[in-house]
Amino acid sequence: MSILEVKNLSVSFKQYTAGLKQIQHNVISSLNVNLEAGEILAVVGASGSGKSILAHAILGILPSNASVSGVITFEGEELTQARQQAVRGKQIALVPQSVNFLDPLMRVGSQVRTSVRKGKAVEAQRAVFKRLHLRQEVEHMYPFQLSGGMARRTLLSTAMVSGAKVMIADEPTPGLDPVVMKEALDHFREFANQGCAVMLITHDIDSALQIADKIAVFYAGTIVEIARAEDFIGQGEAIRHPYSKALWRALPQNNFIPIMGSQPHPGALPLGCLFAPRCEMATPECQEDQPEMRNLRDGMVRCIHAT
Numbered sequence: 001m002s003i004l005e006v007k008n009l010s011v012s013f014k015q016y017t018a019g020l021k022q023i024q025h026n027v028i029s030s031l032n033v034n035l036e037a038g039e040i041l042a043v044v045g046a047s048g049s050g051k052s053i054l055a056h057a058i059l060g061i062l063p064s065n066a067s068v069s070g071v072i073t074f075e076g077e078e079l080t081q082a083r084q085q086a087v088r089g090k091q092i093a094l095v096p097q098s099v100n101f102l103d104p105l106m107r108v109g110s111q112v113r114t115s116v117r118k119g120k121a122v123e124a125q126r127a128v129f130k131r132l133h134l135r136q137e138v139e140h141m142y143p144f145q146l147s148g149g150m151a152r153r154t155l156l157s158t159a160m161v162s163g164a165k166v167m168i169a170d171e172p173t174p175g176l177d178p179v180v181m182k183e184a185l186d187h188f189r190e191f192a193n194q195g196c197a198v199m200l201i202t203h204d205i206d207s208a209l210q211i212a213d214k215i216a217v218f219y220a221g222t223i224v225e226i227a228r229a230e231d232f233i234g235q236g237e238a239i240r241h242p243y244s245k246a247l248w249r250a251l252p253q254n255n256f257i258p259i260m261g262s263q264p265h266p267g268a269l270p271l272g273c274l275f276a277p278r279c280e281m282a283t284p285e286c287q288e289d290q291p292e293m294r295n296l297r298d299g300m301v302r303c304i305h306a307t
């Protein structure tokens with residue numbers, strides 16, 4: 001059952017050029033994705049492809065120069081601005097990508113305790129710190145006293161104690177040592193096994209594949225494929241979209257084959273398929289319209305030629 005549905009989401013930013021001309025940058029276009037209870041969906045893709053913007057659109061924390069269209073529902077009901085505010089940090093928790101989300105003026109133990117919904121706050125905070133290998137005295141520290149890895153573990157702790165039904169973790173693991181990283185990933189799996197839903201945004205495809213049920217591949221502001229984690233194997237024969245295949249083959253253990261060219265800038269998107277300028281399978285029809293997302297082999301793909 002879908003706990004969170006994103007339908008036809010588009011996000012653009014108003015920007016001014018040097019000549020004070022106003023232009024729209026489409027950073028997310030026609031994006032559809034569902035989060036199922038009990039599942040981990042890993043979101044992977046190039047830097048700047050819009051992954052954090054998707055997370056912030058769900059939570060309702062986009063900056064004021066953003067225009068949003070489309071519908072997001074949580075437990076079958078539309079997530080209006082008021083509802084986003086009501087569920088944020090409670091039913092839907094975010095592990096933000098930036099450690100600047102910590103309150104610089106509050107001791108980190110207290111910050112984590114304010115997110116505890118059930119049980120004793122101090123005990124819950126100490127238990128999660130122990131699990132993430134943060135010494136007890138860290139609870140008395142302010143964010144500026146923490147290393148990058150400690151700050152990231154504090155952000156993770158806040159989401160972990162929240163008792164949320166949906167967790168959106170935006171690059172939660174950089175800077176963590178392997179032991180702590182394993183604890184964090186195991187926690188996401190346990191969380192999903194209890195019937196919650198996890199969106200794990202990450203550059204680390206290997207770690208994602210260890211725990212995720214499905215993989216959503218992001219390119220230039222939209223999802224081009226939703227696959228099962230098991231599809232990422234061998235030479236990528238089971239993967240559907242040419243970009244996902246290229247991403248898979250670019251990994252060090254898969255021959256390190258680089259992807260030629262670069263992702264288009266949000267202000268200069270091609271007219272048809274967004275991947276066409278880099279795609280070896282492109283034909284003239286690919287340049288006509290952006291392909292619709294369609295079902296293919298128990299997954300979804302946005303490519304007219306994928307089989």
Ligand SMILES: Nc1ncnc2c1ncn2[C@@H]1O[C@H](COP(=O)(O)OP(=O)(O)OP(=O)(O)O)[C@@H](O)[C@H]1O
Pocket residue numbers: 013025027045046047048049050051052053054063065097266
């Ligand atoms: N406030 C803003 N105003 C204008 N453009 C923005 C703003 N915030 C983000 N963008 C643009 O939106 C696009 C998507 O950014 P986003 O941060 O979502 O990428 P990402 O996929 O999370 O990248 P990374 O993997 O590096 O975290 C980028 O081109 C970025 O420049």
Ligand code: SF4
Pocket residue numbers: 241242243273274275276277279280281282283286291302303304305306
């Ligand atoms: S639609 Fe065409 S250009 Fe786009 S990914 Fe598929 S084959 Fe390549």
Ligand SMILES: [Mg+2]
Pocket residue numbers: 051052053097170
């Ligand atoms: Mg990001």
